[in-house]
Amino acid sequence: MYSGYNESQMILNNVYDDPACKGTVDEAVTPPVVRFTFAINKTSSCGSSSMTTTAAGTGVFADFSNIQTVNISGAVQTHDPNAGIVTYNAELKYLYSCAYPLAYLINNTRMDVSVSSIAVRDNNGIFVSTLSMELYGDISYTTPLTIPALGLELKTKVFIQVKAENLTDQYHVLMDRCYASTSPHPTNSTFFNLFVSCSQDQMTTMYENGDSHHARFSFPAFRFVEQQNQTVSTYYLHCITRLCEISTCTTFK
16 A cells, blocks of 8 residues: 555545545555545535536537536545654645536437338437436336337327436436437438427427436327338437536526
8 A cells, every 4th residue: 555554544535434435445456546436416425526617519519508517526635643743654645536527418219110110129328327218108107118010100109218327316317409310320310309408399298307317208200201212211319418406407498
């Protein structure tokens, strides 16, 4: 361990009395390291500071003027239990700063629609196994959408849920825009907006957005006119989603 200190003397943000803020040694790597794990919220972040910043969007978020990032920062320091007025032991002070984007593009949910049927292949976009898009066949969101052998008819209502797992209570899930495109790469193909933050297609129904750890809406199955000469009309669903602090979610609706 560093200069004779062990893991119990590596202190996170001067928090001495909380076992959840203690580090653990990982000897599976060379050299061994001490790992700290803590939640990102205002009540149990082990003394870490958080700051949310806003900037104009770029890339797939270029249409949005307010894209947020949260920065988590703090310090790990050694504690010398034998120190008095002076000490002869070296001190370690490790400053950390981690930036987490609060806007994500969930995509690659493929839908194949013919003149009278729809089929869904489960290829949902996922953000680190915590943010996912799910399709359901009922308004109670209890039955995942399944396709019979002959498929579903056009205008069958499809229920969409974007859900965050293990998200701190400090944030809610808010969809800024959901749309369908004829290519898995939405910037290079025809697209159809199901809704954007300021408006929505008249056939889209919004149930919940920015109020909890999931957001929900529905739309009737359709097909793209440009694919009229194809037996199957294939398109892909995409949702630009942000994690908004509860106190600010209403400003983005």
